[in-house]
Amino acid sequence: xxxxxxxxxxxxxxxxxxxxxxxxxxxxxxxxVTHPLPAAFSDLLPHFLVEPDDVYIVKNKPVTLxxxxxxxxxxxxxxxxxxVHQDDHLTNTSDDPAxxxxxxxxxxDISRQQVEKIFGLEDYWCQCVAWSTTxxxxxxxxxxxxxxxxxxxxxxPLGKEVALDQEVLLRCHPPEGVPTAEVEWQRNxxxxxxxxxxxxxxxxxxxxxxxxxxxxDTGNYTCVAKNIVARRKSSSAAVxxxxxxxxxxxxxxxxxxxxxxxxxxxxxxxxxxxxxxxSCQGLDLQSLNCTSEQCPQTVSGAEDVALYVGIVAVxxxxxxxxxxxxxxxxxxxxxxxxxxxxxxxxxxxxQPMSIKPTKPENSHLLTIQPDLTTTTTSYQGxxxxxxxxxxxxxxxxxxxxxxxxxxxxxxxxxxxxxxxGDFVSRLTSQSYFKTLPRDTVNTSYGTFNFLGGRLTLPxxxxxxxxxxxxxxxxxxYEIYLTVQRKEDLRxxxxxxxxxxxxxxxxGPPGVVLTRPVIISMDHxxxxxxxxxxxxxxxxxxxxTWEDVLLLGEELxxxxxxxxxxxxxxxxxxxxxGRFALVGESLSMAAAKRLKLLLFAPAYCSTLEYSIRVYCxxxxxxxxxxxxxxxxxxxxxxxxxxxxxxxxxxxxNLRLSIHDLPQAHWRSKLLTGYQEIPFxxxxxxxxxxxxxxxxxxxxxxxxxxxxxxxxxxxxxxxxQSFSLDFNISKDNRPLDSDFLLVDNSTPALAGPSAxxxxxxxxxxxxxSLDAPCPNGADWRLLAQRLKLERHMSFFASKSSPTxxxxxxxxxQHFHSGNLNQLATVMAEIGKQEAMIFLVSxxxx
Numbered sequence: 064x065x066x067x068x069x070x071x072x073x074x075x076x077x078x079x080x081x082x083x084x085x086x087x088x089x090x091x092x093x094x095x096v097t098h099p100l101p102a103a104f105s106d107l108l109p110h111f112l113v114e115p116d117d118v119y120i121v122k123n124k125p126v127t128l129x130x131x132x133x134x135x136x137x138x139x140x141x142x143x144x145x146x147v148h149q150d151d152h153l154t155n156t157s158d159d160p161a162x163x164x165x166x167x168x169x170x171x172d173i174s175r176q177q178v179e180k181i182f183g184l185e186d187y188w189c190q191c192v193a194w195s196t197t198x199x200x201x202x203x204x205x206x207x208x209x210x211x212x213x214x215x216x217x218x219x220p221l222g223k224e225v226a227l228d229q230e231v232l233l234r235c236h237p238p239e240g241v242p243t244a245e246v247e248w249q250r251n252x253x254x255x256x257x258x259x260x261x262x263x264x265x266x267x268x269x270x271x272x273x274x275x276x277x278x279x280d281t282g283n284y285t286c287v288a289k290n291i292v293a294r295r296k297s298s299s300a301a302v303x304x305x306x307x308x309x310x311x312x313x314x315x316x317x318x319x320x321x322x323x324x325x326x327x328x329x330x331x332x333x334x335x336x337x338x339x340x341x342s343c344q345g346l347d348l349q350s351l352n353c354t355s356e357q358c359p360q361t362v363s364g365a366e367d368v369a370l371y372v373g374i375v376a377v378x379x380x381x382x383x384x385x386x387x388x389x390x391x392x393x394x395x396x397x398x399x400x401x402x403x404x405x406x407x408x409x410x411x412x413x414q415p416m417s418i419k420p421t422k423p424e425n426s427h428l429l430t431i432q433p434d435l436t437t438t439t440t441s442y443q444g445x446x447x448x449x450x451x452x453x454x455x456x457x458x459x460x461x462x463x464x465x466x467x468x469x470x471x472x473x474x475x476x477x478x479x480x481x482x483x484g485d486f487v488s489r490l491t492s493q494s495y496f497k498t499l500p501r502d503t504v505n506t507s508y509g510t511f512n513f514l515g516g517r518l519t520l521p522x523x524x525x526x527x528x529x530x531x532x533x534x535x536x537x538x539x540y541e542i543y544l545t546v547q548r549k550e551d552l553r554x555x556x557x558x559x560x561x562x563x564x565x566x567x568x569x570g571p572p573g574v575v576l577t578r579p580v581i582i583s584m585d586h587x588x589x590x591x592x593x594x595x596x597x598x599x600x601x602x603x604x605x606x607t608w609e610d611v612l613l614l615g616e617e618l619x620x621x622x623x624x625x626x627x628x629x630x631x632x633x634x635x636x637x638x639x640g641r642f643a644l645v646g647e648s649l650s651m652a653a654a655k656r657l658k659l660l661l662f663a664p665a666y667c668s669t670l671e672y673s674i675r676v677y678c679x680x681x682x683x684x685x686x687x688x689x690x691x692x693x694x695x696x697x698x699x700x701x702x703x704x705x706x707x708x709x710x711x712x713x714x715n716l717r718l719s720i721h722d723l724p725q726a727h728w729r730s731k732l733l734t735g736y737q738e739i740p741f742x743x744x745x746x747x748x749x750x751x752x753x754x755x756x757x758x759x760x761x762x763x764x765x766x767x768x769x770x771x772x773x774x775x776x777x778x779x780x781x782q783s784f785s786l787d788f789n790i791s792k793d794n795r796p797l798d799s800d801f802l803l804v805d806n807s808t809p810a811l812a813g814p815s816a817x818x819x820x821x822x823x824x825x826x827x828x829x830s831l832d833a834p835c836p837n838g839a840d841w842r843l844l845a846q847r848l849k850l851e852r853h854m855s856f857f858a859s860k861s862s863p864t865x866x867x868x869x870x871x872x873x874q875h876f877h878s879g880n881l882n883q884l885a886t887v888m889a890e891i892g893k894q895e896a897m898i899f900l901v902s903x904x905x906x
Contacts, residue, residue, distance in 0.1 A: 108200055109135040109193040112166070115205035118173075119242060121292055125174045128205055130191035134164040140171050142189040143181060147171055167193070173207050212293040213238035219740060220271070220286055220300035221749065227306045231273035231280070237288035238295055244288035249296075251282045251757070252731060276304045283755050298739050299754060303696075308336035308343040319353035326350050508543035509810030512536075514821065516812035517876065518544040518569075524585040524631065524683035526807075526876070527569050530869040531821060533578040544569045546684050547641070554600065554608055554643055554748070559711060561655065562747030563588050563597065564632060564644035565684045572604070572640050578865075579624070579635040581873045585682035586632045586644050587656045587747075589708060594653035595646045599625055599634060602641040619859035626853065626870065630656075630681075633873055635856075635866075648711040656681035657707045657744070659774055659782055660689060662698040667790055670759050671731075674701070676718055676774065677753040678739060681706055689751055701793065705782040707774060714777035715741050718754045720770055727765045731757040766791045807877070817872055818881055824868060830893055831864040839892050841867060847887045 113131035120126055130138055138154070140147040153170040169191060178187045188204045218236035225231050237244040246269040248255040255271070257263045262280075264272040273280055283299035308331040317326045331343035507518045513536045515529040527544045534540055547566040554562060563586045588595055592615060599612035601623075612623045622637040632644055646653070658681040663674050675698065679685045686704070693699070709716065719736035723729065737754040744752060756772070766789050775781025814821050831841040841863040845851055850867060857863040871884065 107134055107164075107195060108197050109133065109195040110200065111191075111193065111202050113168070114202040115189055115191060117206045117208070119208050119210035119291060120173070120175050120178060121210050123175050125172045126207060127170055127172050128189050128191075128207075129168065129170050130193075130202055131166065131168040132191075132193035132200070133159055133162075133166040134195050135167045135193040136165070136195055138167050138169040138191055138193045140169065140189055140191050142173070142177075143185070143187060147189075175209060178207055178209055208241050210241055210290065210292045212240035212244055212288065212290050212295060214295060215740065216286065216288070216295070216297045219297040219743070220284055222299075222301035222303075222751065224303045224305055225276045227278065227304055228275045231276050231302060233271040233273075233284055233286075233300055233302070235269045235271065235286035235297060237269060237286070240288070240290050240292070242290050244290045244295075247287045247289075249285045249287055250280075252285070252733065273302075276302075278304050278306070280304050296734070298743065299737070301751075301753065301755075306334050306336060309333045310343050310345065310347075313349070316351065323353055324350050325353045505548065506543055506545040507809035508541060509812055510539060510541055511812050512539045514813045515816065516810070517816040518542065518810050519807045520544060520546055520684070521807050521809060522683060522687045523565070524583070525565060525567055526583045526873070528581040528583070528816075528869065528873045528876075530578055530580065530865065530872075531817075531824065532865075533576050533580055535575060535577055538575070540574055541571075542569065542574070542639070543571075548688065548750070554645060556645065556746055556748065559648045559745075561646055561648075561745050562643060562680075563646045563655070565682055566641065566643045568641040570639045572638070574639060576637050576639075578860075579622070579637045579869075580639070581869060582634040582636065582642060583873050584632055584634070584644070585630060585684070586627070587680040587682055588627075588646055589654040589656065590627065590629050591653070592627070594648065594650055596649055597627065597644060597646045599623060600643050600645050601638075608643075617856065619856050624853075624856050626850075628874075633870065651710060651712050654708040654710045655745070655747070657709050658686055659705045659707055659784075660686070660700065661702045661772065661784055661786075662693045663701045663790070665697055665699040668763075670761075670763065672758045672760060672768070672790060674720075674756045674758065674772065675753050676756070676772065677751060678707075678716060678744060678774070679750070679752060680747055685750060692751065699793075701788065702784050702786060705774075705784065707776070707782050708780050709744055709776055710779050711745065712776070712779060713741050714779060715739060716744055716774065716776050718756075718772070718774050720756050720758075720772050722769070722771045723758070724769060727761055728768065728770070729759050729761070731759055818875065819868060819872065819884075824865070827868065827888070827893075828862050828864040831891075832862050843891050844887065847890060 109132045111130065111132045113129055115128040115130055118126040118128070128140065130140065132138055138152075139149070140152065151171055155168045157166045157168075158164065159166050171189070173187075173189065181187055187207045189207065190204050191202045193200050193202075216236060216238055218234050220233040220235055223231070233248075235246060235248075237246050246265070248263075248265060248271045255263050255265075257265055262274050262277070264274060266272065269286070271284065271286075281302060281304045283301055285299050286297040288295045288297075311330045311333045313329050314327050319325045326348060328348050330347065336342050505520065505523075507520055509516060509518060511529055511534055513532055513534050515531040515533055517529065518527040520526070523546055525544065525546055527542070529542065545568050547568060554566070556562065564584050567582060567584050569580075569582060588597065597614040598610045599614070600608045601611045602608050612621065612625055614625055614627060617624050624635040626633040626635075634642060636642070657678050660677040660679070661674060662677070663672065675693075677689050679689060690700075716739040717736045718738070720730055720732070737756075739752055739754065743749050758768075767787075768790050769787040772784040772786065773781060774783075817824070819827075831844055834840055841857065842854065844864065845854060845857060845867055848867065848871060850857075850870065857866050860866045
């Protein structure tokens with residue numbers, strides 16, 4: 064055993080050996096030492112002047128541990144129970160000038176490789192042992208750890224819209240690291256100091272609280288984590304502080320007018336709604352009857368008597384006329400269901416589309432003359448969305464729905480009652496209308512009978528087709544359609560699941576349908592079924608979400624069926640309710656379509672100029688939502704939207720800006736790119752995801768901006784925008800090109816909702832439903848329309864042809880060409896196709 068290791072074999076042996084080493088050199092040492100060791104200190108144990116401390120290895124740089132002791136004869140390090148070789152020690156000896164006692168200082172270096180050898184088994188630690196003539200002492204343990212900081216935050220802050228003075232909580236859980244990362248917060252790249260602004264508070268678990276949201280608190284918030292290794296920034300969370308409108312005080316009553324009415328008003332200006340805040344609720348105009356001396360008297364004496372006699376006479380005439388009309392109506396009603404072709408209910412207020420009403424040949428097939436002797440019908444006119452009804456409807460004092468003896472209800476002259484609020488309130492007071500939504504912006508509704516109809520949410524890609532005969536005869540339903548945007552309606556998603564469509568509601572639930580209706584809504588999958596497991600989910604009455612359909616494994620006996628097209632999903636359902644399409648990727652090749660939209664201020668008077676890049680699911684409802692939000696923020700679209708395929712590869716989305724003219728512009732971005740985490744995009748539950756690039760022009764006179772903006776998924780697909788425009792004179796009509804292209808009426812009832820006239824549709828069904836030996840029946844129609852995948856579903860229905868025509872109507876409402884359908888009918892060999900061949904000039 065080497066001499067320098069013998070003292071460490073055993074305590075007793077080491078003590079004896081230490082004494083021998085001192086005695087062997089004692090005489091020679093004594094001859095050279097001018098200040099011999101005082102006898103009073105000869106029995107002292109060594110004590111440490113410097114002990115090794117915990118240290119961190121940063122990257123590949125070794126660390127040094129130091130130990131100093133007095134009175135000491137020798138010091139050695141022990142690491143994880145093993146003695147460090149003597150050659151690895153750097154020793155320095157000296158004497159304490161005050162006491163004359165010997166002082167020994169020892170240093171060792173620890174490399175990353177030494178620590179990694181036992182990494183994961185236990186912590187790497189070192190300890191030094193000092194000897195004196197009396198005994199030994201051990202220092203404290205010093206732990207050596209490899210420092211690191213992971214890239215991804217365990218929880219990142221999420222953007223939100225909050226009302227003025229509301230408390231805001233932004234969560235942040237920094238990445239795992241050694242040593243533990245410190246956290247700070249930034250707003251628009253500037254450090255938040257809670258001491259300077261007490262409205263901010265950072266909790267012990269690193270969350271940021273804005274005690275009372277102010278308009279100035281609107282901005283992009285970033286959580287920053289740092290330790291001795293690195294500095295990480297979370298994705299920015301956009302916080303928008305909006306202001307709900309308040310009403311001003313009522314004005315004074317106006318003077319009494321000639322109609323014996325006076326008015327007063329108030330305005331939504333205290334405060335005015337801002338940054339997406341709600342408008343004021345209630346009336347902004349009130350009227351009051353004024354009588355006696357305030358009301359101007361223009362008729363008096365004998366003239367009053369003549370006026371009243373005339374009114375009474377007119378009332379009596381109208382009453383007699385009404386009695387006659389009721390008698391006529393009751394006689395005609397007896398034969399209403401026996402022969403639809405003879406009933407005025409088919410065409411009251413409508414003209415068949417693409418058909419010339421006065422064409423002499425086959426006129427009995429092309430149009431039906433309305434019965435003008437009735438004043439009360441089951442439906443007349445076109446219904447519109449609730450939020451538009453105050454401007455679109457004539458008002459009447461009578462009730463909208465009046466019970467009939469058989470339990471059905473009648474719409475009087477197609478008119479709504481005077482107060483829209485009363486109408487909604489009355490509907491929701493009925494037990495089966497409890498689910499009628501209150502969100503008037505995203506809702507359409509209408510009154511429908513057995514003739515069916517259509518509800519549409521313009522510019523969202525969402526519609527509900529109610530085919531003829533879906534509602535039982537003798538029944539009239541109030542039906543609504545809405546898209547959900549509230550946070551509390553988010554679907555619970557697990558694993559690789561992602562929301563592929565909007566959350567769409569139609570109701571009221573529980574109404575009886577004799578045939579399936581068709582819900583049309585956008586989806587954002589890449590439409591490659593081999594890469595996906597796609598499910599239709601429906602919310603139960605208890606509020607839980609249930610799988611009601613797995614695409615590709617539909618059962619014809621179930622009340623649900625689905626056709627997935629390139630960008631649209633058609634859902635057949637015999638039950639109304641709340642639906643959504645959820646996908647689960649089967650491979651990393653599965654991809655979602657993202658729509659990339661670029662916005663900038665429509666007007667800029669400062670040196671700073673911001674470009675906002677939205678990365679949203681490629682569905683029309685989300686694009687409409689972004690456009691509406693930007694309109695409120697004063698932003699405008701600055702380039703055509705691009706589509707990006709985002710794969711299930713767990714890689715984040717990166718955004719960067721390049722080629723800025725350095726002589727005129729500079730970017731305030733501190734890093735080379737911004738990044739949106741993968742799971743924020745893939746879940747589909749976070750709306751309006753975006754990044755902001757803040758640019759600064761060096762002079763207010765600089766208006767020309769040219770640059771390249773790149774958006775790409777790491778190790779995946781990318782898109783680039785080449786921008787070159789004048790920020791003060793940009794008149795490109797991009798907003799109108801990509802929004803407000805859908806001018807559909809929100810609600811249509813009866814024949815006007817369909818391309819194919821009702822009687823012609825019946826004739827086609829009767830011709831094709833019966834099986835034909837040569838195959839010239841509904842099966843050939845399905846093949847020619849490329850719907851052969853759904854043969855078993857069509858065959859399960861009592862009238863397969865009608866279901867095929869329902870699907871054709873849902874697909875071609877905006878672009879339907881009856882001549883194309885007529886061509887298909889002619890190819891099948893059915894002469895009924897000739898009824899379609901009416902030129903546009905003849906129509």
